[in-house]
Amino acid sequence: MKQTNVKPADGKLGIMVVGCGAVATTFMTGVLMARKGLAKPIGSMTQYDKIRVGRGSEKKYLHYKDIVPLADLNDIVFGTWDVYPQNAYQAAVYAEVLKAKDIEPVRDELEAIKPLKAAFDRNYAKRLDGDNVKNCKTRWEMVEALREDIRNFKKENGCARVVVIWAASTEIYVPYNEQYHGTLAALEKAMKDDDREHVAPSMCYAYAALTEGAPFIMGAPNTTVDIPAMWELAEKTKMPIAGKDFKTGQTLVKSGFAPILKVRNLGLAGWFSTNILGNRDGLVLDEPANFHTKEVSKLSTLETILRKEDQPDLYGNIYHKVRINYYPPRNDNKEGWDNLDIFGWMGYPMQIKINFLCRDSILAAPLLLDLTLLMDLAARAGRYGIQRFLSFFLKSPMHDYTKGEEAVNNLFDQYVMLKNAIREMGGYEADEEID
Numbered sequence: 198m199k200q201t202n203v204k205p206a207d208g209k210l211g212i213m214v215v216g217c218g219a220v221a222t223t224f225m226t227g228v229l230m231a232r233k234g235l236a237k238p239i240g241s242m243t244q245y246d247k248i249r250v251g252r253g254s255e256k257k258y259l260h261y262k263d264i265v266p267l268a269d270l271n272d273i274v275f276g277t278w279d280v281y282p283q284n285a286y287q288a289a290v291y292a293e294v295l296k297a298k299d300i301e302p303v304r305d306e307l308e309a310i311k312p313l314k315a316a317f318d319r320n321y322a323k324r325l326d327g328d329n330v331k332n333c334k335t336r337w338e339m340v341e342a343l344r345e346d347i348r349n350f351k352k353e354n355g356c357a358r359v360v361v362i363w364a365a366s367t368e369i370y371v372p373y374n375e376q377y378h379g380t381l382a383a384l385e386k387a388m389k390d391d392d393r394e395h396v397a398p399s400m401c402y403a404y405a406a407l408t409e410g411a412p413f414i415m416g417a418p419n420t421t422v423d424i425p426a427m428w429e430l431a432e433k434t435k436m437p438i439a440g441k442d443f444k445t446g447q448t449l450v451k452s453g454f455a456p457i458l459k460v461r462n463l464g465l466a467g468w469f470s471t472n473i474l475g476n477r478d479g480l481v482l483d484e485p486a487n488f489h490t491k492e493v494s495k496l497s498t499l500e501t502i503l504r505k506e507d508q509p510d511l512y513g514n515i516y517h518k519v520r521i522n523y524y525p526p527r528n529d530n531k532e533g534w535d536n537l538d539i540f541g542w543m544g545y546p547m548q549i550k551i552n553f554l555c556r557d558s559i560l561a562a563p564l565l566l567d568l569t570l571l572m573d574l575a576a577r578a579g580r581y582g583i584q585r586f587l588s589f590f591l592k593s594p595m596h597d598y599t600k601g602e603e604a605v606n607n608l609f610d611q612y613v614m615l616k617n618a619i620r621e622m623g624g625y626e627a628d629e630e631i632d
């Protein structure tokens with residue numbers, strides 16, 4: 198590894214996961230099993246991918262850990278918060294994602310991961326009724342209680358660093374409102390005024406994490422850190438932020454498939470995406486206000502890849518629709534259908550159908566590992582604010598919309614951004630040479 202200014206990954210890394218549901222427990226169980234050599238962290242870029250560094254006769258392909266100092270799986274300590282008091286073992290069993298044979302070998306370690314009381318407001322997720330909830334009078338009190346949680350966790354577990362990642366339910370949609378979200382001072386005032394309409398509980402987690410020197414990642418489509426007030430806080434605390442919404446299934450397919458139409462200059466009349474899923478995430482998303490948050494996030498993908506302004510004949514009039522249907526028999530094994538109405542030479546219509554049968558949490562778990570390890574790296578590299586190089590992992594990547602910036606949704610462009618950031622942090626030149 199080259200000598201760079203990136204601080205080494207010495208000591209323990211605390212990963213505090215907001216929400217101890219299907220995704221969180223599948224992630225934790227996989228990491229604990231992998232470090233015992235009992236499972237393989239398949240799908241994880243940080244554990245498997247190799248990046249080319251150098252050019253021509255100098256080129257070589259290296260794992261991320263051989264380019265930049267990454268935390269080792271053995272150095273991870275997990276913490277969590279949840280509305281329900283069940284420990285990570287009980288929650289993993291309840292989620293029914295993994296078989297007993299893949300949970301039992303790490304049962305003791307999972308049982309020791311007990312959810313701290315959640316900063317929660319039922320108005321943000323009506324379908325949840327757990328009672329492992331903090332008793333706070335104001336949003337500002339929530340922030341202070343969460344800050345104390347992070348400090349205690351760090352001390353009790355001897356962690357050198359902590360990263361906080363949101364894998365809790367999708368909250369109802371909180372649209373950006375300049376009056377409350379435009380500046381840090383405005384947001385702090387809203388928190389102190391206990392403005393429950395404009396300050397989601399997730400914002401309290403993010404605020405607490407950043408002020409305690411922990412990077413924050415938003416894995417749901419919540420607008421939490423996607424507001425100028427939080428960008429200001431990230432800048433002030435010199436902490437990296439990333440979001441939003443893990444790109445696991447249908448949107449991954451979309452962001453990988455839409456470039457096919459684009460590079461072959463085929464037209465698109467409509468793209469209809471529907472899903473059935475039956476886990477608790479599906480239950481929460483069955484509520485229209487919660488689904489709306491997801492819909493906004495899922496719909497943003499196509500328009501930046503197939504651009505109306507660039508190719509009005511091909512993409513001037515796309516009908517894009519996304520649906521999620523709660524269907525308990527499938528539990529975590531969701532099924533997605535995509536119907537693409539495309540058109541070719543002389544406008545003749547054609548169709549493409551994609552039937553994606555996948556496991557939500559199995560696809561999400563490696564993303565949590567990559568995002569937490571790479572955010573910890575980014576912090577040690579002195580990077581702060583929105584980490585656009587992590588767009589690869591996110592459905593609705595954050596960008597500064599107040600300055601007219603656009604999200605990068607094309608999977609292959611995102612991969613270039615990811616590789617270049619790793620190269621740069623490793624002391625190599627960023628480039629776009631073909632691999």
Ligand SMILES: NC(=O)c1ccc[n+]([C@@H]2O[C@H](COP(=O)([O-])OP(=O)(O)OC[C@H]3O[C@@H](n4cnc5c(N)ncnc54)[C@H](O)[C@@H]3O)[C@@H](O)[C@H]2O)c1
Pocket residue numbers: 215216217218219220221278279280281292315316317318322325327363364365366367398399416417418442443444445446476477478557558560561
């Ligand atoms: N699995 C995927 O493919 C995928 C992809 C993108 C985004 N996500 C998002 O990840 C999140 C987690 O998904 P899941 O399948 O694990 O859901 P889940 O319902 O199994 O787990 C979420 C947990 O969060 C808890 N929770 C809710 N509000 C909380 C709060 N304020 N504080 C602490 N805990 C809280 C709930 O009690 C629940 O146990 C969801 O928001 C989902 O939309 C998942």
